[in-house]
Amino acid sequence: MVENSAPAAPLAIVVLAAGKGTRMKSDLHKVLHPIAGRPMLDHLLASAEELAPRTQVVVAGHGREQLEQALGARATIAVQEPQLGTGHAVQQAQGALAGFAGDVLILYGDVPFVRPETMRAMIARLHEADSPAVVVLGFEPADPLQYGRILAHDDGRIAMMVEYKDATEEQRACRLCNSGLMAVNSADLFDLLGRVTNDNAQGEYYLVDIVNVATLDGRTCAVIRTDDPDEVGGINSRGELAEAEGRWQARRRRQAMVDGVTLIAPDTVFFAWDTQLGRDVTVEPNVVFGPGVTVADNVVIHAFSHLEGATLESGVSIGPYARLRPGAVLKAGSRIGNFVEMKNAVLGEGAKANHLTYLGDATVGAGANIGAGTITCNYDGYFKHRTVIGERAFIGSNSALVAPVSIGADAIVAAGSAVTRDVADGELRLVRGEQLVKPGWADRFHDAMKKKKADAKKSG
Known part of the structure; x- marks a missing residue:
């Protein structure tokens, strides 16, 4: 992974948290479920805060009232309704980022343990000499499951990105998977998103397609890798x-x-x-x-x-x-x-x-x-x-x-x-009631009660 200090460009954080979280089977918003006594969203935002972002936008849908109450003034809420895919979700942050010029880091509220070092490395890669349009965080899990795939050259330049449902068997054989996390300059982000279509198996606007749009423009897009798959593990149940x-x-x-x-x-x-x-x-x-x-x-x-x-x-x-x-x-x-x-x-x-x-x-x-x-x-x-x-x-x-x-x-x-x-x-x-002493009272009581019990047995 690239290791470098974050550049001086202003930074905006966009966190996607519009999913319904149906697998949680909970009235509590998925990203507010606690880990170690802290909502998973707060784990993520605390790491992002180490990069001193100028603004933070959380894209919400279902349960947005809970997010508004939990976040207060820490972030702006952008609403995605209806939910038409991850690309569409990021588009909803455009109004909140109006007038912002700088880098945009796209994170997920149910992926809470992304390290600040990883975030910095993504931003640093965005500012290298080849000026990639998009930087994607990739990883190689033990089991690639149904993650989207990143088809990349040896130097980290991305040839193509594809969602699992749209991938061929040959493409699915690639073990480099898409975490969903991206770094993009604000000047490029919404232009690329505006050219993404929903011509795919899900009929959704995929965020990953901004990479393919930029690649068709002849621009470089790059992947950096985390060596810890747990860092980008999503929490859905x-x-x-x-x-x-x-x-x-x-x-x-x-x-x-x-x-x-x-x-x-x-x-x-x-x-x-x-x-x-x-x-x-x-x-x-x-x-x-x-x-x-x-x-x-x-x-x-x-x-x-x-x-x-x-x-x-x-x-x-x-x-x-x-x-x-x-x-x-x-x-x-x-x-x-x-x-x-x-x-x-x-x-x-x-x-x-x-x-x-x-x-x-x-x-x-x-x-x-x-x-x-x-x-x-x-x-x-x-x-x-x-x-x-x-x-x-x-x-x-x-x-x-x-x-x-x-x-x-x-x-x-x-x-x-x-x-x-x-x-x-x-x-x-000393605050006690006066002790009353009656010598022999307990013995007489026991004798009387034993006789009463014996008489009851005889009459029964």
Whole structure:
């Protein structure tokens, strides 16, 4: 593949996403289905953003309202209705690109993992000395299936492109396949598209035919190749989505270990697209990272933990069976243990909550100890309220802290307390009903009940 830096010409990105995605059998637009917690379209646009495009156009049809909501101001939506082929789809971007002069990179919303390096190489080839009218990205899959074929000379000049349904058996024997991705100068693109016909087996306007039109004009068109067929693999079904997820996760696990993370059972750990892990982090089996997790050095994440939107500072330990929800922050050296859940809460340096606890909308001071079964009661049915626990405070097991409430530094809340008012620094708060003691009552009760049961059997 050609390796070069992108030229200074302005760049426009056109993403085709007008298909109905019927094989997905979903009400969600195909390109919005997530991989690693991120819509596949966003994976593609993030790579394209590295080339600093001047404008981005997404060609939509079915489900365009979903795309408009998902994209916001990041891209212009062009509508293709009806869908008359890929060439017709690109034509719909003409209005959005009015007045634009530069390079146009044509991508597909269901081909999410095209690398920025590949995009740059396509643009660079467009600016080589022979000034090709069109640059096509080709690949050689293990099984060419029904991909369109690229018939090219040894130097990469394209002699002809043909869709599988229109190809002869001799042409189908060619193993160089068309990914569909193209780079074209804006001055050429719509002129070539305007001369494409639908005289083919599908009765559609094929984008690939701009290559054949340019070739008939005597102009050069060129192919560059990716050495990774997975890079241009399309996703059209739930099965292909799962396969793409698997490939992404496998790459991310390998990279994590290269970066100094210990994965005890790599195949059981699932990362999100933006997971950040420090060095000497240990991740035990069956851990799931949702989006928005940052983990510092020397952290241990025990088995069966689930993290999302959380920040773990150095020396933290969590789990097993811990759940960190968005807004959870664990300061250096703190710990949460098995069956502890945190949401929108800060656990101070060296603080710990080792068992069966819920910390929601809370701030826990450094060195505090949260006993088993403690709950911060943060929701009154209408509003959320915050609990503040001071440094070195000790919260006894099975306590309910009814927010809004503050527990002072060095304070002690006795086990089984339901705290509804603030506790001062260094204070003991004990909130329990008076214990009633009746000696011998249980023995008399058991005797009476045994006799009653025996009498019932006799009468039955």
